Amino acid sequence: EGQKMWGGRFNAKPDQIMQAINVSIEVDKRLWAQDIAGSRAHAAMLSQQGIISSEDAQQIDTGLATIAEEIQSGVFPFRAEYEDIHMNVEARLRELIGATAGRLHTARSRNDQVATDFRLWVRAQVDQTIVQLTDLQQALLERAEEYADALMPGFTHLQPAQPVTFGHHLMAYVEMFSRDTSRFADARVRMNENPLGSAALAGSPFNIDRFATSAALGFDRPMGNSLDGVSARDFALESLSHASICAGHLSRLAEEIVIWTTPQFGFVKLSDAFSTGSSIMPQKRNPDAAELVRAKTGRITGALVALTTVMKGLPLAYSKDMQEDKPPVFEAFDSLDLALAAMTGMVRDLTANTARMKAAASGGFSTATDLADWLVRNLNMPFRDAHHVTGAAVKLAESRDIDLAQLSLNDLQKLEAGITDDVYKVLTPEASCASRQSYGGTAPDQVRLQIERHKQRLS
Numbered sequence: 472e473g474q475k476m477w478g479g480r481f482n483a484k485p486d487q488i489m490q491a492i493n494v495s496i497e498v499d500k501r502l503w504a505q506d507i508a509g510s511r512a513h514a515a516m517l518s519q520q521g522i523i524s525s526e527d528a529q530q531i532d533t534g535l536a537t538i539a540e541e542i543q544s545g546v547f548p549f550r551a552e553y554e555d556i557h558m559n560v561e562a563r564l565r566e567l568i569g570a571t572a573g574r575l576h577t578a579r580s581r582n583d584q585v586a587t588d589f590r591l592w593v594r595a596q597v598d599q600t601i602v603q604l605t606d607l608q609q610a611l612l613e614r615a616e617e618y619a620d621a622l623m624p625g626f627t628h629l630q631p632a633q634p635v636t637f638g639h640h641l642m643a644y645v646e647m648f649s650r651d652t653s654r655f656a657d658a659r660v661r662m663n664e665n666p667l668g669s670a671a672l673a674g675s676p677f678n679i680d681r682f683a684t685s686a687a688l689g690f691d692r693p694m695g696n697s698l699d700g701v702s703a704r705d706f707a708l709e710s711l712s713h714a715s716i717c718a719g720h721l722s723r724l725a726e727e728i729v730i731w732t733t734p735q736f737g738f739v740k741l742s743d744a745f746s747t748g749s750s751i752m753p754q755k756r757n758p759d760a761a762e763l764v765r766a767k768t769g770r771i772t773g774a775l776v777a778l779t780t781v782m783k784g785l786p787l788a789y790s791k792d793m794q795e796d797k798p799p800v801f802e803a804f805d806s807l808d809l810a811l812a813a814m815t816g817m818v819r820d821l822t823a824n825t826a827r828m829k830a831a832a833s834g835g836f837s838t839a840t841d842l843a844d845w846l847v848r849n850l851n852m853p854f855r856d857a858h859h860v861t862g863a864a865v866k867l868a869e870s871r872d873i874d875l876a877q878l879s880l881n882d883l884q885k886l887e888a889g890i891t892d893d894v895y896k897v898l899t900p901e902a903s904c905a906s907r908q909s910y911g912g913t914a915p916d917q918v919r920l921q922i923e924r925h926k927q928r929l930s
């Protein structure tokens with residue numbers, strides 16, 4: 472041995488630098504299970520079609536099963552001289568069953584082999600990400616139910632805007648993560664076509680049955696063009712796009728947790744299990760997990776940019792550039808898995824300081840819109856005029872350092888004579904929230920309706 476699998480037409484061995492830039496086994500060994508599954512499906516099909524004998528197919532299959540066990544138990548010899556996972560498996564198969572191993576690669580190329588392995592890997596990963604997204608949504612739903620009535624300030628520009636409930640705020644993220652889930656599910660549908668049988672680029676002269684390998688590997692159908700079969704990586708790009716959008720959602724929630732857990736806000740407390748201390752400042756309780764979730768977005772979006780750039784301008788069909796598809800995808804999904812798990816843990820354990828949140832909900836003249844709406848409804852005032860009167864009321868309250876509800880009826884009537892005692896009913900944050908009964912609004916009844924809808928979707 473020691474001879475390259477493709478060494479027939481060469482006199483000299485590759486330079487060390489050549490080997491160093493070419494080798495990918497440390498990365499693509501993660502495709503081992505997919506590689507073996509693809510090879511077993513291919514060998515079975517070759518024998519069914521009479522392209523190899525059933526005895527040879529049986530030997531190959533047994534050998535591949537042994538290799539799977541060796542890898543699983545950690546005794547498989549991964550060797551850099553065999554470049555990648557495909558040739559490592561094949562070389563080991565030859566050691567185990569002899570020359571028959573060489574029949575496995577009939578009607579196949581590493582080009583369709585790697586395209587198949589990678590698709591299978593991304594497909595399994597997307598399935599797993601969907602499970603993790605479901606866990607996260609469940610954790611959010613639990614907290615939303617717990618805090619369906621808990622008042623907090625709603626913000627725009629991170630300035631107090633109108634009171635909302637914490638439950639309503641958390642449910643906004645359930646909406647985002649449910650769309651992320653459906654994006655991944657969508658990507659899976661498009662990705663689920665089989666490249667195997669595209670061979671090197673042009674298809675195969677052997678009488679292969681691509682529908683059989685498709686069925687065996689859980690693909691819906693074979694890909695319809697062999698050039699595309701070996702060259703397409705948009706399934707990976709699409710999954711990375713969705714991962715990047717999802718990471719963006721995670722980073723927004725992470726950022727809010729960072730803000731909410733500051734002593735200045737004091738809205739939320741993370742559990743000890745999801746907080747860290749400082750080695751010098753004994754009082755510190757840091758939201759490191761939230762910050763790292765926020766940061767993982769950089770890696771994940773970076774991976775999308777990396778692979779988009781690798782694929783740009785590549786002529787058909789296969790080019791070795793495409794070996795660089797795996798590191799960004801592996802890194803992005805490793806990061807996303809961890810970020811989803813950490814966020815789920817943080818959300819599951821967090822407690823809200825409802826008294827502080829409620830106090831903050833009353834501040835910042837958060838019911839000013841309710842005053843303006845009262846003027847419109849009760850005095851038939853045009854909204855723009857009502858806005859102006861309310862602005863004057865805010866100015867007055869601010870100059871006295873009091874809330875809107877603390878202005879006397881006399882003060883209010885000086886601004887607008889028609890105002891009555893009834894107005895105070897709308898100036899509390901409870902009343903403000905409860906009044907927002909429009910579909911999807913923050914009224915606790917409406918929020919509970921949405922919680923139910925999402926619970927049913929997830930069950």
Ligand code: ARG
Pocket residue numbers: 495499555557581582585789791793794795
């Ligand atoms: N390790 C290679 C990759 O990941 C496998 C395909 C190699 N094909 C080739 N023609 N050199 O892309």
